[in-house]
Amino acid sequence: MPSAKETPTGARSTERTPGVHLAAMRERAPLVQCITNFVAMNTAANVLLAAGASPAMLHAAEETLEFTPLAQALSINIGTPSPHWAAGMKAAAGAARAAGLPWVLDPVAVGATSYRQALCGDLLALEPAVIRGNASEILALAGAATRGKGADSADPVEAAEAAARALAQRSWAVVAVTGPVDYVTDGTRAWRVHNGDPMMPKVTALGCSLTALVAAFVAVEAADRAEATVAALACFGLAGEIAARGASGPGSFAVALIDALHAMTPEALDLGARVEPS
Numbered sequence: 001m002p003s004a005k006e007t008p009t010g011a012r013s014t015e016r017t018p019g020v021h022l023a024a025m026r027e028r029a030p031l032v033q034c035i036t037n038f039v040a041m042n043t044a045a046n047v048l049l050a051a052g053a054s055p056a057m058l059h060a061a062e063e064t065l066e067f068t069p070l071a072q073a074l075s076i077n078i079g080t081p082s083p084h085w086a087a088g089m090k091a092a093a094g095a096a097r098a099a100g101l102p103w104v105l106d107p108v109a110v111g112a113t114s115y116r117q118a119l120c121g122d123l124l125a126l127e128p129a130v131i132r133g134n135a136s137e138i139l140a141l142a143g144a145a146t147r148g149k150g151a152d153s154a155d156p157v158e159a160a161e162a163a164a165r166a167l168a169q170r171s172w173a174v175v176a177v178t179g180p181v182d183y184v185t186d187g188t189r190a191w192r193v194h195n196g197d198p199m200m201p202k203v204t205a206l207g208c209s210l211t212a213l214v215a216a217f218v219a220v221e222a223a224d225r226a227e228a229t230v231a232a233l234a235c236f237g238l239a240g241e242i243a244a245r246g247a248s249g250p251g252s253f254a255v256a257l258i259d260a261l262h263a264m265t266p267e268a269l270d271l272g273a274r275v276e277p278s
């Protein structure tokens with residue numbers, strides 16, 4: 001599906017390409033409310049700006065009922081949770097649902113503590129449009145066994161594919177499992193996104209920032225949020241590949257990734273996207 005070039009299986013796309021989704025996102029420059037962790041806040045905002053969206057980092061329940069309906073999408077990342085922030089997350093997700101806005105959940109280290117599990121249970125009940133996590137997080141969220149302990153994955157993506165499908169069917173959300181090759185499913189259809197670079201997991205908060213980017217893409221695509229999610233993953237992964245060419249280590253890579261997102265064109269994305277229907 002959404003690749004303009006030949007996929008690894010040789011199939012050609014007839015659907016909207018990742019580049020079409022990127023152009024639509026840039027055209028609208030959606031306002032994306034982000035409730036994210038202390039580690040990721042700056043990087044996620046810069047990723048959104050570089051890609052062409054407009055970030056707003058607001059997390060207080062006291063203001064979210066007023067603000068969330070003004071946004072085009074919401075990204076919630078539970079990375080450094082506490083009671084005040086958890087209240088803000090639930091209020092924002094509830095406000096997004098009431099306003100008909102898509103929101104995206106990043107269940108950072110959900111398997112690590114019962115506090116995170118309970119918080120994610122409450123958030124899942126508020127109907128995220130997309131769930132994006134690494135393999136260990138998706139396994140834990142689906143209630144399956146995982147070797148993961150913290151924010152980094154300890155499981156291969158393939159091990160989480162069945163859990164992702166089950167979670168998508170149960171929650172009605174698109175589920176994206178990221179890693180060396182990403183897996184996206186809406187419970188019926190599925191894709192693998194081959195873009196990315198091994199330097200990406202060496203920089204903290206890139207998964208969190210990708211979740212915010214997914215929110216920007218689904219903000220402007222109500223009809224097919226799975227396709228928009230695939231496009232966001234291909235765009236981010238390709239930016240990582242481009243950044244890695246000139247980087248000498250994780251530090252310069254992080255800067256180059258922001259530059260690559262800023263320089264990405266719809267045409268370059270369609271040429272470089274490596275998406276395979278599964």
Ligand SMILES: Nc1ncnc2c1ncn2[C@@H]1O[C@H](COP(=O)(O)OP(=O)(O)O)[C@@H](O)[C@H]1O
Pocket residue numbers: 133134135151152153177178179180181182195196197198199200201205206207208210233236237
């Ligand atoms: N070994 C890898 N090779 C290529 N890309 C990777 C690799 N690991 C992660 N990525 C990419 O890094 C981005 C963040 O994914 P991931 O590291 O799984 O998230 P998280 O930081 O939440 O654990 C995604 O675009 C993913 O495709």
Ligand SMILES: Cc1ncsc1CCOP(=O)(O)O
Pocket residue numbers: 037039040079080108151203204205206207208209
């Ligand atoms: C290290 C860390 N600890 C709590 S949140 C966080 C950031 C995780 O970022 P990512 O999941 O994008 O690697």
Ligand SMILES: [Mg+2]
Pocket residue numbers: 106108133134151207208
């Ligand atoms: Mg993460």
